[in-house]
Structures are given as C-alpha cells and as structure tokens.
Amino acid sequence: MATLRILLLLALSLIAAVSAHNITDILLKFPEYSQFNNYLTQTKLNDEINLRETVTVLVLNNTILSQFVANQSLAVIKTALSIHILLDYFDRPKLLVIGGGSTITTTLYQTTGKAAGSTGFVNITDLAGKKVGFGSAATGSKLDALYERSVKQIPYSISVLEISSPIIAPGILNMPPPPPRVNFTSLLETAGCKTFARLISDTGVMRIYETAEARGLTVFAPTDAAFKAPGLPDFRKLTNTEFDSLLLYHAIPVYVPKVSLMAEKYPIRTLASNEINGFYLTVTTKGDSVTLVSGVDNSRVESMVLDSVPVSIFKIDHVLLPAGFFPQSPSPAVVPVPEASPPSPSPPASAPSAHRPIASSPAPVAAKSPIVSPPGSSGFISRFWFWSCSGSG
Ligand SMILES: *[C@@H]1O[C@H](CO)[C@@H](O)[C@H](O)[C@H]1NC(C)=O
Ligand SMILES: *[C@@H]1O[C@H](CO)[C@@H](O)[C@H](O)[C@H]1NC(C)=O
Ligand SMILES: *[C@@H]1O[C@H](CO)[C@@H](O)[C@H](O)[C@H]1NC(C)=O
Ligand SMILES: *[C@@H]1O[C@H](CO)[C@@H](O)[C@H](O)[C@H]1NC(C)=O
Numbered sequence: 200m201a202t203l204r205i206l207l208l209l210a211l212s213l214i215a216a217v218s219a220h221n222i223t224d225i226l227l228k229f230p231e232y233s234q235f236n237n238y239l240t241q242t243k244l245n246d247e248i249n250l251r252e253t254v255t256v257l258v259l260n261n262t263i264l265s266q267f268v269a270n271q272s273l274a275v276i277k278t279a280l281s282i283h284i285l286l287d288y289f290d291r292p293k294l295l296v297i298g299g300g301s302t303i304t305t306t307l308y309q310t311t312g313k314a315a316g317s318t319g320f321v322n323i324t325d326l327a328g329k330k331v332g333f334g335s336a337a338t339g340s341k342l343d344a345l346y347e348r349s350v351k352q353i354p355y356s357i358s359v360l361e362i363s364s365p366i367i368a369p370g371i372l373n374m375p376p377p378p379p380r381v382n383f384t385s386l387l388e389t390a391g392c393k394t395f396a397r398l399i400s401d402t403g404v405m406r407i408y409e410t411a412e413a414r415g416l417t418v419f420a421p422t423d424a425a426f427k428a429p430g431l432p433d434f435r436k437l438t439n440t441e442f443d444s445l446l447l448y449h450a451i452p453v454y455v456p457k458v459s460l461m462a463e464k465y466p467i468r469t470l471a472s473n474e475i476n477g478f479y480l481t482v483t484t485k486g487d488s489v490t491l492v493s494g495v496d497n498s499r500v501e502s503m504v505l506d507s508v509p510v511s512i513f514k515i516d517h518v519l520l521p522a523g524f525f526p527q528s529p530s531p532a533v534v535p536v537p538e539a540s541p542p543s544p545s546p547p548a549s550a551p552s553a554h555r556p557i558a559s560s561p562a563p564v565a566a567k568s569p570i571v572s573p574p575g576s577s578g579f580i581s582r583f584w585f586w587s588c589s590g591s592g
C-alpha cells in the first residue's frame with residue numbers, strides 16, 4: 200500500500216512538473232526566435248504565457264519579426280504579439296483535422312478588454328494542399344500567415360508553432376504610440392493620488408522617475424487617503440535625502456504589469472535600494488488581491504492606473520514605509536555607521552513639500568546609484584520615529 204501511495208505521489212508530481220512551462224526557456228534553444236523571445240520578456244508577455252494552463256504561441260523568426268516591428272513602440276509590439284498567443288492547444292495533428300476546415304480561437308489580446316470588434320480572435324483555416332492559414336478574425340483580413348513548423352509541444356500545456364508571416368489585425372499597427380513621456384502629474388491626480396503627485400514633483404523625485412522610465416518603471420502610488428491614515432510617522436522629521444528615499448521606495452526600475460507582479464517570488468529591488476538598507480519590497484497574493492510588504496507595513500494594490508509598457512502605475516492604499524527607516528520594534532535597526540560621522544542636517548521645519556533645489560536629488564540613474572542616507576542619520580532618525588507614541592498615542 201505504502202509503495203502504491205509513493206508511486207501515486209510520484210506520478211502526480213511528474214504531472215505537475217510536466218504541466219508547468221517556461222516559454223523563455225523553451226525559445227532559448229532556438230536562436231532563430233531570439234528576438235521574439237526578447238520581446239516576450241520585455242513586454243512581460245512571457246509571464247502571461249507561463250500562467251496559462253493551455254496555450255499556443257505562434258512565433259516568427261528573427262528576419263520576419265524585425266521587419267514587422269521596425270519603428271513600432273514597445274506598447275504596439277506588445278499588442279501585436281499578444282494576438283500571436285492563442286488560448287487553446289494546437290499542434291500539427293489538431294490543425295490538420297479542424298472541423299469544417301476552419302475555426303476561430305481566442306487570443307491573449309482579447310483578455311485585455313481593449314480589442315475592438317473581432318481583433319482579439321484568430322481564424323485558423325485548412326487551406327488546399329495541406330496548408331494551414333492563420334489570420335485575424337476581423338472582417339477583410341487575409342489568411343496569409345502559414346503554418347511553417349512545430350517548434351515545441353508539451354501536450355496539452357503549451358505548443359509553439361512557427362508561422363511564415365505576422366497576423367495583423369486591422370488598426371493595430373496604426374494605433375497612436377503612447378506619449379514619449381508619461382505625465383505622472385495628470386495621471387496621478389486623476390487617479391486620486393494628488394498628494395503623492397505633489398510630493399514627487401516638489402522634491403524632484405519625478406525627474407528620477409522620468410529618467411528611469413525609458414528602461415522600465417513601475418510606480419506604486421499611495422492614495423490621498425493613505426497620506427491621512429492615522430499612525431503614520433511624521434515625515435517632517437526626515438532629512439531631505441531620507442524623504443527622497445521614501446518616495447523612491449515607491450518605484451521599481453522595471454516594467455511590471457499585474458500578472459507579473461503576482462508572479463514575483465523574491466524581494467524586489469526598488470529605486471531606493473542600496474547595499475546598507477536594502478529597501479526591498481515583497482509581494483504576497485491572495486486570490487486576485489495583491490499586497491506589498493515593506494517589512495514595516497502592508498499596502499494593498501487597489502487598482503492599475505497605467506499599463507503601458509515600459510511603464511506601469513499601481514494605486515496602493517498605504518504609504519510604504521521602508522524597514523531601514525522605520526524599525527518594527529522599539530529597538531532601532533542597527534546600521535553600522537562610523538562613530539565620527541557628523542550628524543545629518545536638521546530636518547526641515549516645514550512639510551517635506553518645501554521647495555528644494557533639484558540638484559540635491561540623487562543621481563538620475565537611480566537604479567544603479569544607491570541612495571544612501573548620510574552617515575549618522577539612522578540613529579538620529581530612530582530617535583524621532585514614532586511620533587504617534589507622543590502625539591496621538
Ligand atoms: C524561465 O527560464 C528562464 C531562462 O532559463 C529563467 O531565467 C527564468 O527564471 C525562468 N522563469 C521561471 C519562472 O522559472
Ligand atoms: C525566416 O524565414 C524566412 C522565410 O522562410 C527565411 O527567408 C529567413 O532566412 C528566415 N530567417 C531566419 C533567421 O531563420
Ligand atoms: C524606420 O524609420 C527609419 C528612420 O525614421 C526609416 O529610415 C525606415 O525606413 C523606417 N523603417 C520602416 C520599416 O518603416
Ligand atoms: C475564416 O476566414 C475565411 C476566409 O475569410 C472564411 O471563409 C471563414 O468562414 C472564416 N472562418 C470562420 C470559422 O469564421
């Protein structure tokens with residue numbers, strides 16, 4: 200009996216191992232699809248593919264793909280490629296026995312809710328001479344993307360097929376590209392994050408966001424209500440550098456849409472991360488709900504304000520308090536700093552929104568240049584932290 204149970208468990212674990220797939224890993228073995236693979240990673244469509252239990256990816260070789268995506272924005276490329284991800288399993292045998300010679304299948308683009316008309320669907324038709332054609336299901340589209348070959352199959356989990364040319368849905372390539380610069384102020388104000396918008400603007404942290412933007416950026420913007428929550432530490436007690444770090448802690452130097460955020464297993468480096476304090480964030484999920492954990496407090500993701508590769512903005516319900524500044528227990532976090540260091544400058548008497556020269560902001564390449572608090576400031580800070588104890592406690 201015991202042996203049988205072990206065998207059964209072994210079989211089950213094998214099934215689990217087999218049904219999980221990793222599109223990045225699959226395509227790594229085929230250098231002729233390396234560009235397709237790179238774009239899947241950049242747009243984070245790879246996470247969407249890996250999450251699907253049953254999926255078919257129609258790939259294009261480097262020659263065809265580079266012509267197709269030439270001069271297109273990453274946002275348009277993401278949409279165009281999401282039409283090549285079918286939410287069903289098709290291998291060669293299945294393609295050759297399509298009932299009635301033709302079928303319509305749903306693509307990943309349809310799940311975005313942005314697909315107009317039938318642009319989120321693909322028509323697969325058995326053409327004469329054992330050829331199979333793929334095309335947009337939107338009226339007037341051609342079926343000129345032909346099946347070329349089977350690249351990789353893991354029945355009935357993932358199938359990767361090469362097609363001869365891209366599936367082009369009407370209007371997709373003519374979509375207006377997103378503006379080269381995200382207007383954080385207007386997006387955040389509209390989303391109910393006016394305080395955060397004002398703070399990143401007044402401190403100059405927005406400039407750092409804008410510099411990081413082109414290479415990928417995700418911002419976690421606390422709502423206006425979050426800044427009025429009881430028990431928040433007194434931010435006026437922070438030095439300018441520390442307050443900048445607090446704001447930089449609300450962004451990470453990569454584009455992360457919701458599905459990818461939910462898939463994050465490891466602590467995430469933020470724009471404030473440095474060797475001394477870490478300033479990492481971790482993600483926990485429960486059903487569809489996503490929570491960011493700073494080590495001091497938790498923030499729930501309320502909604503997505505913007506998802507436009509390479510930038511995404513989430514709205515969160517609590518200000519993220521980095522553990523390096525805000526020790527959890529009364530015993531202050533010990534940060535080794537030289538005894539001889541001079542104390543940091545006095546905190547500003549006014550609110551942190553006071554105008555300060557932008558030059559005092561950390562270097563623009565925030566992700567690479569750690570934002571280190573001035574030596575000696577940690578001890579100084581820990582003495583002031585819990586104003587709530589003396590204030591509202
Ligand atoms: C998928 O494979 C790539 C390349 O081997 C690897 O870097 C990545 O961590 C894998 N992803 C997951 C979720 O295991
Ligand atoms: C891609 O396919 C086209 C047409 O079949 C072919 O001419 C070209 O050499 C291929 N490119 C690569 C990188 O395999
Ligand atoms: C892409 O843009 C460059 C410069 O603007 C232009 O020379 C080239 O012809 C364009 N390529 C395509 C495929 O449109
Ligand atoms: C797919 O497209 C072809 C050609 O436009 C059309 O004849 C066929 O009816 C379509 N298939 C389905 C299932 O709509």
Ligand SMILES: *[C@@H]1O[C@H](CO)[C@@H](O)[C@H](O)[C@H]1NC(C)=O
Pocket residue numbers: 382384385
């Ligand atoms: C961004 O939006 C704000 C508020 O709508 C506006 O005042 C500002 O001029 C915009 N900035 C740019 C660079 O377009």
